[in-house]
Amino acid sequence: LGRRKLDEDTLEELQDLLITSDMGTRVAARVTKGLAKGRFDKEISGDEIRLALAEEIEEILKPREKVVDFSDGPRPRIVLFVGVNGSGKTTTIGKIASKLKDQGAKALLVAGDTFRAAAVEQLKVWGARADIPVLAKDTGADAAGLVYEAVERAKAQDLDLVLVDTAGRLQNKAELMSELAKVVRVVRKIDPDAPHDVILVLDATVGQNALSQVEAFRHTAGVTGLVMTKLDGTAKGGVLVAIAEAYDLPIHFIGIGEKAEDLRPFSAEAFAKALVGIKAP
Amino acid sequence: MFDALSERLGSIFDGLTGRGALSDKDVSEALREIRVALLEADVALPVVKEFVEKVKTRAVGEEVIRSVKPGQQVIKIVYDALVDMLGADEEESHLRVDTPPAVVMMAGLQGSGKTTTTGKIAKRLADRGKKKVLLASLDVRRPAAMEQLAILAKQAGETVSSLPIIAGQLPADIARRAMQAAKIGGYDVLILDTAGRTSIDEQMMAEAAEIAAIANPSEVLLVADALTGQDAVETARRFHERLPLTGLVLTRMDGDGRGGAALSMRAVTGLPIKFLGVGEKLDGLDAFDAKRVAGRILGQ
Ligand SMILES: Nc1nc2c(ncn2[C@@H]2O[C@H](COP(=O)(O)OP(=O)(O)OP(=O)(O)O)[C@@H](O)[C@H]2O)c(=O)[nH]1
Numbered sequence: 001l002g003r004r005k006l007d008e009d010t011l012e013e014l015q016d017l018l019i020t021s022d023m024g025t026r027v028a029a030r031v032t033k034g035l036a037k038g039r040f041d042k043e044i045s046g047d048e049i050r051l052a053l054a055e056e057i058e059e060i061l062k063p064r065e066k067v068v069d070f071s072d073g074p075r076p077r078i079v080l081f082v083g084v085n086g087s088g089k090t091t092t093i094g095k096i097a098s099k100l101k102d103q104g105a106k107a108l109l110v111a112g113d114t115f116r117a118a119a120v121e122q123l124k125v126w127g128a129r130a131d132i133p134v135l136a137k138d139t140g141a142d143a144a145g146l147v148y149e150a151v152e153r154a155k156a157q158d159l160d161l162v163l164v165d166t167a168g169r170l171q172n173k174a175e176l177m178s179e180l181a182k183v184v185r186v187v188r189k190i191d192p193d194a195p196h197d198v199i200l201v202l203d204a205t206v207g208q209n210a211l212s213q214v215e216a217f218r219h220t221a222g223v224t225g226l227v228m229t230k231l232d233g234t235a236k237g238g239v240l241v242a243i244a245e246a247y248d249l250p251i252h253f254i255g256i257g258e259k260a261e262d263l264r265p266f267s268a269e270a271f272a273k274a275l276v277g278i279k280a281p
Numbered sequence: 282m283f284d285a286l287s288e289r290l291g292s293i294f295d296g297l298t299g300r301g302a303l304s305d306k307d308v309s310e311a312l313r314e315i316r317v318a319l320l321e322a323d324v325a326l327p328v329v330k331e332f333v334e335k336v337k338t339r340a341v342g343e344e345v346i347r348s349v350k351p352g353q354q355v356i357k358i359v360y361d362a363l364v365d366m367l368g369a370d371e372e373e374s375h376l377r378v379d380t381p382p383a384v385v386m387m388a389g390l391q392g393s394g395k396t397t398t399t400g401k402i403a404k405r406l407a408d409r410g411k412k413k414v415l416l417a418s419l420d421v422r423r424p425a426a427m428e429q430l431a432i433l434a435k436q437a438g439e440t441v442s443s444l445p446i447i448a449g450q451l452p453a454d455i456a457r458r459a460m461q462a463a464k465i466g467g468y469d470v471l472i473l474d475t476a477g478r479t480s481i482d483e484q485m486m487a488e489a490a491e492i493a494a495i496a497n498p499s500e501v502l503l504v505a506d507a508l509t510g511q512d513a514v515e516t517a518r519r520f521h522e523r524l525p526l527t528g529l530v531l532t533r534m535d536g537d538g539r540g541g542a543a544l545s546m547r548a549v550t551g552l553p554i555k556f557l558g559v560g561e562k563l564d565g566l567d568a569f570d571a572k573r574v575a576g577r578i579l580g581q
Pocket residue numbers: 083084085086087088089090091092113116119166167168169201229230231232233254255256257258262391392423477479
């Protein structure tokens with residue numbers, strides 16, 4: 001990109017660029033409008049445009065940037081992972097668990113997906129990698145009962161942390177959502193402050209439906225924070241900007257691969273730059 | 282019908298009834314609304330642009346304004362164009378699996394639904410075609426991927442089995458072993474489930490291409506999430522470039538997503554959409570229906 005005038009046509013092109021990141025038409029329009037302020041009809045270079053766009057986006061994301069250390073805080077800290085099918089819940093738990101090992105936290109993984117074939121085995125592999133015990137029952141068992149047991153055990157054994165996996169569920173399935181509500185209810189019975197964290201795991205490839213996922217899981221399970229996975233692919237995850245505009249929900253981590261080390265704290269600046277195609281130095 | 286777009290177009294066309302002709306302004310305003318509606322339904326931008334052009338050409342020639350409800354008339358044009366583009370004349374979901382052992386290969390991004398769909402297709406072939414089906418997992422990466430497929434094979438029916446797991450074997454070697462087993466065991470169909478991969482993971486894409494070269498599948502299905510957004514175009518294009526794809530499967534159509542990815546992927550690859558995944562269980566597989574998907578995209 002050479003120098004060019006920031007006119008209506010250029011702005012429209014930029015808006016299109018943002019739309020192709022899944023930001024949505026409205027937020028994309030707002031961001032380009034912000035960019036145009038004070039710059040409209042002036043000569044500007046491609047690099048300047050990208051930087052300015054990244055700044056606009058970073059401004060929206062910055063208040064949501066919140067690194068979290070699950071091994072800290074209340075004891076036992078109960079952390080529930082929720083989301084639609086295949087978004088990366090189990091893998092994200094595995095990644096976090098692997099970190100805990102280095103921190104020496106006393107943790108328990110709970111195989112709360114008692115539905116999907118080999119979901120329990122999958123979590124057990126991650127538990128073994130991280131050297132953290134996994135509480136599990138057979139496929140078909142009552143998830144809420146299992147989670148209740150896990151929290152009791154955590155109290156009795158004075159654990160630091162309990163990471164609870166749940167089955168993937170689409171947010172429009174009332175029955176599955178009420179099962180999730182039951183899990184939360186049961187945990188609260190033991191400790192009114194628990195679950196201390198309810199992490200919604202979002203897949204970066206998902207488009208505008210992510211907004212409806214946030215709304216529904218927030219309503220049902222009281223989501224406290226977000227993780228976005230699969231940012232190592234071609235998807236930009238721009239819907240996160242729309243979510244950041246609409247909801248006061250912290251974004252904790254991003255997933256950038258399938259291995260234990262492929263989890264990064266969320267950085268508003270890095271995310272914004274990647275979204276507009278500024279390569280990391 | 283089509284609440285989302287109806288509302289948008291309604292406000293433009295209300296009161297126009299009976300007027301002589303549509304002004305340029307009316308037309309371009311309507312097209313803009315169609316564009317936004319499609320983008321909100323997650324149709325990818327390049328496909329939206331192409332589509333809007335097509336609708337424009339069609340709408341110009343029609344006597345939209347003389348109809349009693351011009352808004353509805355435009356919506357009908359949009360709907361028909363969508364059905365057209367989605368592949369209206371396609372035969373009902375048919376897999377070419379006639380010469381035994383016919384190989385079907387599954388491919389796609391991580392978590393898109395490949396393994397579950399493998400189980401679903403096996404069940405369908407077993408239930409409807411009385412086929413003897415062998416399932417083989419070439420996924421040596423995801424924890425318990427092979428166990429997952431083995432469990433699904435058990436659930437899929439009497440005539441469905443899975444290839445015994447040998448730890449440490451490489452995907453290409455598993456593919457060879459599976460083909461051998463399918464031949465010896467007198468199977469009608471062999472379905473190869475593969476690991477999820479991003480389209481820019483060169484090593485993994487090369488691995489998939491190698492598997493396809495070894496197995497010479499009669500069907501290579503790209504399995505994608507119906508909730509996919511703008512990335513649908515990029516993913517479809519890249520997989521299409523590297524693999525001899527023969528069809529698409531859109532999963533999680535039981536969600537409340539608008540499913541624009543179906544149009545995007547179909548438009549980019551020109552491939553038929555063979556199935557829709559509509560649930561987590563093995564009976565959750567529907568034949569593709571362009572009308573249903575078009576209705577969904579328009580917010581029916
Ligand atoms: N490329 C990439 N793949 C990921 C990432 N996170 C998870 N995955 C992969 O996505 C697939 C699904 O991940 P899971 O952790 O099983 O997802 P889930 O949400 O637990 O799925 P269900 O329990 O079936 O709902 C697996 O193949 C993971 O390896 C990521 O950040 N990048």
